[in-house]
Amino acid sequence: MSASADPPASPARKRSVVRSLLRLWPYVRPVRARVFSAAGVAVVAASMGLLMPLVLKWIVDGPVADGDTSGVWLGGAVLLGVGLAEALLFGLRRWLVARPLAGVEASMRAALYRHVQRLPVSFHDRWATGQLLSRGTGDLQLLRMFLAFGLTFLIVNSATILIGLGILMSQGWQLGLVLAAPVVPLIWLCALFENRFSLVARRAQDQMGDLTTVIEESILGIRIIKGFGRHRSQARAFHALSGRLMGTELHKARLLAGIWLVILALPEIFLGAALVLGAVQVADGDLTAGTLVAFMTTAMALRWPIESIGFLLALCNESATATDRFFDVMDTEVPPESAREGTALVPGAPDGLRFDNVVFRFPDSPPGSPPVLDGIDLHIRPGETLALVGGTGSGKTTLIGLVPRLHEATSGRITLDGEDIAALPRAEVRRRVAVAFEEPTLFSATVRENVLMGADGVGHEEMERALRVGQAADFVHALPQGPETEVGEQGLSLSGGQRQRLALARAVVGRPPFLVLDDPLSALDVHTEARVEAALREVLADTTALVVAHRPSTVQLADRVALLSHGRIAAVGTHAELLHSNAEYRHLMTGEHPEVSLP
Known part of the structure; x- marks a missing residue:
């Protein structure tokens, strides 16, 4: 009971994150109005936060410098109003996207389920169940988080950084250039990080699929494991796969820690340099104290959008990988309903x-x-x-x-x-x-539902006839709820002979x-x-x-x-x-x- 290291469709190719994520568009398109509205609302909310440094500048250079107490109170009230507006707008953003994106996840899961059901048996012979389960659960949850949070804040934070840099330049172009200096090395480092992180992210998600397969097989095969006393060997197999996954996740964490270190350290160094330069300019009379306060407050407001770049890049890469894994299955061609043009000898003639x-x-x-x-x-x-x-x-x-x-x-x-x-x-x-x-094979359903799966539109009498043919009527009616009794996963609450008789009843119920x-x-x-x-x-x-x-x-x-x-x-x-x-x-x-x- 072990899973292969990689699913059959694991691509060993370099791919574009943007191109992968754009494949989600057909599923997002029905709710695009609310998604884009939410992004617009979030940009406005972030812009409200950038108004606060300008209000502070006015307070410092105006009421504070003039000793106008009423003006200070007025400025405080404006700051409070701006803060409340920002909070309300972010709340509106969450309301706009919560239900639609849950629907996107549900529609993708339904599409995956329909497609898997239509794929030929040969596909299921090659693919481990855990790989399919991980694509329909964890990968789709990750995509919903990306669409609800990552995509929105990628747009919002990019807009915030651009608007903030514009405000900084307007306050003092020399100080603005100092803070803009680390942009180019940051872009290069982020591109390098993206190349390395995408490979590790794919490996981690495939290993999670392998681990899911082992868990699923161990649960379904628990009787064999216990009967042969193989719980220790299965535990070793589980711990081996779990250890591999942990190692990959730690590798991801190290890459993420490295990019975060650079993203956090570089801006802080240049922020300190800008602060020293600004203080010198204030001392020389080339810059007002209010302007320096506004400049530094704006720069501090840009810390989160800049610091989040590493997290958002990682989320984009993992989401692109999840998208690739989803389409690994969806791109598998379903054989045509008719394999070739009709060549009937005598259509409908009794020929067996x-x-x-x-x-x-x-x-x-x-x-x-x-x-x-x-x-x-x-x-x-x-x-x-x-x-x-x-x-x-x-x-x-x-x-x-x-x-x-x-x-x-x-x-x-x-x-x-x-x-x-x-x-x-x-x-x-x-x-x-x-x-x-x-x-x-029986399903986690009632006896009646399992038997009637063999034909559409048949009634109680046909089911009873089928049970009699399979010599299942006596034991079925002796069950606690008769035909309405749940048989449990794979019908394992029944004996092998009982399951076989129900399967025979299912075959003959429709008089095929x-x-x-x-x-x-x-x-x-x-x-x-x-x-x-x-x-x-x-x-x-x-x-x-x-x-x-x-x-x-x-x-x-x-x-x-x-x-x-x-x-x-x-x-x-x-x-x-x-x-x-x-x-x-x-x-x-x-x-x-x-x-x-x-x-």
């Missing part, structure tokens, strides 16, 4: 399920590697049940996964009643084909015309298996079915049997015929050595 020279190899398999399935030709006639038998690794599960288009055939054609499934929308294929897998079952009775005891088989015979009489079988009892549900060997159909016939004529089949069904032949 047909495989015509089907070849399949996994999309990420090495070039030149042999296909998993090679030239499959098979015809399951309408209303017929065909058992698919083969050794481990022969391709049985892959073959049945092609029917509901969990995978797309590399070449060849699969038809349902003469219609090429590649020319049909996936939703239509899956409406006609119901599936039950060997490993039954085509049924694909992957060893559906493997977890049942012999008595329950016999009852399920008896009920299944009635269902199979009205449907066209392909059933993966490993035991003679399951094979005997079928009209015919196909033997799959090394990705090819090696033989087709009845159970009795293959027992007598095919040594490999006889070995699979009886354990008899292939070289032994029946008389």
